[in-house]
Amino acid sequence: MFEKYIDDIQSKHNNGVITAGSVHSPQSANIAKVAEFHKVKCITCVGGTKPENLDNHHMMRLTKHYGCEIKIVAGHGMSNVIHARERELAKENGYMVIEQGELLEKNPSEMFYATADQVENIPDELDNLVVASGVGIQLMGILLGLKKFNKKVKRIHSICVGPTREKHMKRYENELLKSQDGMVWDKPESLxxxxxxxxxxxxxxxxxxxxxxxxxxxDDIYEGKAYQWMLENVDTANEKTLFWCVGKRPRPEDVDYIIENGL
Structure with a gap:
């Protein structure tokens, strides 16, 4: 998705991008790495820490390693305040805001169907599907894939790290119904x-x-919590259960290795 907007970033946004996230999130490091690859300037906005404490957070160490400037824009971690300041800085320096939420608004179907296509690889029938969720983007893609590939799942458990996101899920569905891009069934009134x-x-x-x-x-922040819930609440010995693993953040020892070896 970054590559899709690289020409605009270079010609219309002062060759710079700006993002925001938690000091624990991999988003800042992910954006910083891609920006470094494309020789694009990068800023990330965070909160809930102090300059002298940034290096205590291994994802922030990795973000700095990739050449990204880190701005502490709030004394707390409240997302709405951090993102408001991010947008102000974007206006000041002309940089493009680039994060999952922004990419989702620009091209929702591409985000969702990239996940949906992976569902082809799961078993045709399941008793339980357990998914770790943040804002529900992966979950929506999985639901689309279940329909696309006619997979039969009795129970889908979305274990949310943070608040539950039913309103987000409804908004995603509405966006898909409006766009029709990539739809695998004809002009539905409901998905x-x-x-x-x-x-x-x-x-x-x-x-x-x-x-x-x-x-x-x-991943200890997302998948680890969902995995704990599954072990405590699902009879995995007697019920056919799939745990959906999105990926993982680098652990502190991984970050140390990346930095020490200049990767």
Missing amino acids: NLNEFTMLAHKSPYGKGHDYMVNNSYI
């Missing part, structure tokens, strides 16, 4: 997607839950 249950995990966002699957750590 008629699978029912799902959204549950808010009780742990604070920044508290990690360490779990290893097949001798590899899964």
